Amino acid sequence: MSDTPLGFDTLQIHAGSAPDPATGARQTPIYQSTAFAFRDADHAAKLFNLQEVGYIYSRLTNPTVAVLQERIATLEGGAGAVCCSSGHAAQIMALFPLMAPGRNVVASTRLYGGTLTQFSQTIKRFGWEAKFVDFDDTDAVAAAIDDDTRAVFCETIANPGGVVTDLDTISAVTKAAGVPLIVDNTTATPYLCRPFDHGASLVVHSTTKYLTGNGTVTGGCVVDSGTFDWSASDKFPSLSAPEPAYHGMKFHETFGALAFTFHGIAVGLRDLGMTMNPQAAHYTLMGIETLSLRMQRHVENAEEIANWLETDPRVESVGWAGLASSPYKDRVARICPKGAGALFTVALKGGYEACVKTVDGLKIFSHVANLGDARSLIIHPASTTHRQLTEDQQVAAGAAPNVVRLSIGIEDAADLIADLDQAMA
Template identity: 80%
Template sequence: MPDTPSYGFDTLQIHAGARPDPATGARQTPIYQTTAYVFRDAEHAAALFNLQEVGFIYSRLTNPTVAVLQERMATLEGGAGAVCCSSGHAAQIMALFPLMGPGLNVVASTRLYGGTVTQFSQTIKRFGWSARFVDTDDLDAVKAAIDDDTRAIFCESIANPGGYVTDLDAMAKIADEAGLPLIVDNTSATPYLCRPIEHGATLVVHSLTKFLTGNGTVTGGVIVDSGKFDWAASGKFPSLSEAEPAYHGLKFAETFGPLAFTFHGIAVGLRDLGMTLNPQAAHYTLLGIETLSLRMQRHVENAVKVATWLENDPRVESVTYAGLPSSPYHARVASICPRGAGALFTFALKGGFDACVRLVDNVEIFSHVANLGDTRSLIIHSASTTHRQLTPEQQVAAGAAPNVVRLSIGIEDADDLIADLDQALGKAVAQAA
């Protein structure tokens, strides 16, 4: 389709990046299930390997189906380019890979998804990297955590599991003043509800597994590059600003400008880390994105109804949904997520840990799974599953205390969801009493 900003989101989610197949005329993006691509001649092959020409070499690096998804995600997020990879966790490592090195650190929110906290607090130590966790509501603490070895700030737009909305504008200001990129995980919001680049984010990461695909069929991740960060300004990012030995001294920032991070992510990140998204997964995700706006509208509508009902139920201690007027994050929704506060939140149950376990054991429509963003409504007790590896203090800081259950509200009939929670709460709290 023509490259123009005049199209609306609903049009772009269907058409961006996609064109009729030139060989067959197929209107839907084909699954290019191939490992390699035939070069026109030796000169063409050399130009591709030298990054002098854009094209397809080998599917660990590039694939036509994946390329459509990358262009669509970059368009929907308002970025310059995107790199797809095998999972959301892969996307996080891929985002940090060009920025970090032994002895360097990233300042990260305490409210990140439990798996991300584990990845940042434990696994990245093996690379010689470290993470400094701070409450991103405490802006002075964020500033104090930054030192000469900091290379990025990392947060979520809507935090998993609590559904807290981050003040992205304030975080971007701190990052700008420190000369650092702001990386925002936008999985819970999707670009339909929030576009972090418009609030100053440098990079946006997603788990494509969640709302973007929307049907619980594949795993995938993506990094969207805003194209607005000057990687050569400070000398802190030599992988992007200095000569790359593997490409005869090519400097990514100098050669590719706004697309420096994107090209590095493919030419070095995917080449050497191999965290490749397979074309069939890309195809399923493209199909899911075609209905993203319709689904997100229903997700939000249902979440408001369910959260409101829970807040008024005497068996419930508290609800964290930012879409409720009682939430301390409610005021941020209008500016950060103007189309709604998403469909992910937690509630604290009277009766504590044991009552939470009984609740998840007695739901019928809700599925007890370690996932979110499905068309189906999902439930999990984070403290005993996704956040189990964390200390009690980390669990509380992340919004996953022992008496807390996380909900991902689907697109079913909201009254049916409420009835299911009602009967399961009756069994859980009755036994607790």
């Protein structure tokens, strides 16, 4: 690699990888192995004692997964990354070193329905609490942070509504409070937004979505900016205090900017076991090679389709933040200058029934519980992804009963418009 900073398009192909030293293979091999041989007993001891970096067992580290981790961290501008089995796993992995019974996370009301359920229900079993706040109300976010808050969580481009979060403002609040800002960057990807440039401390991804881009495998990733001072207070003992499992070693003192990453592997993957398999990492690496090209087409198609929908008499409103009429238009220029993404909602005047009929009438759009595919996708959140929520919670999340969510693919935009037109008819 050159010492001159490389462009995004180059890094998405080359970061973290090199020809295989044993065979010369140019594509990253799939190291389909559970375990890796040690050179000798001393080598094994150093690996287990975190004195040397290497491969032990694929629950912890794997060479294929390691390339993906470095590539995503590089594209995000982070210090390190840990890949895992899904986006939901990544969220737990991100919170795990920070939380403890009685602690809370302040979270946006505009989140993916599965995240809302994970935060409002499942994490209670760990003794954790989530406090949901409208992140457009900065004062409310600041007021929700208390002595037991250990993180603030939001999405760059909210799923399903397409709302762009003002990361600059929210990060200022979290810095004043001395807690990390965790940003789910799944719907934006590092091509449209790098949350670390706007003050975030940690980034999570569902690599299942745009990073892979072809709907083949699930995966997740936690990326560390390397900039948060875990030792500035006693709030984060997992990172700042002696770790009994490693003879009293202090992760932040020992690993500095890579403290969170090393903890995620040495403790998180070791004990939670949310491992990404090497074949999934391989598929995602291949997907990332075309990320910028796909995202450009996703955004171009989204713009054309959103503008068409906004003028259609059967449509009540369109949630794409890039529209001239959107209240979030100014944020797009600042937070996502390359475009407002390709995920947004459409409210239909015919209500719930019109949504169901539209979904059932489409021929090119696929009715699936996924997003970020090269194919265009549609779902009715109120009856699926956000079904577990009350109607008030659905409305707050941007998933009211009269709303469908579109994930615009990279097909011909004219064909997609014709498909929507005939289905709504």
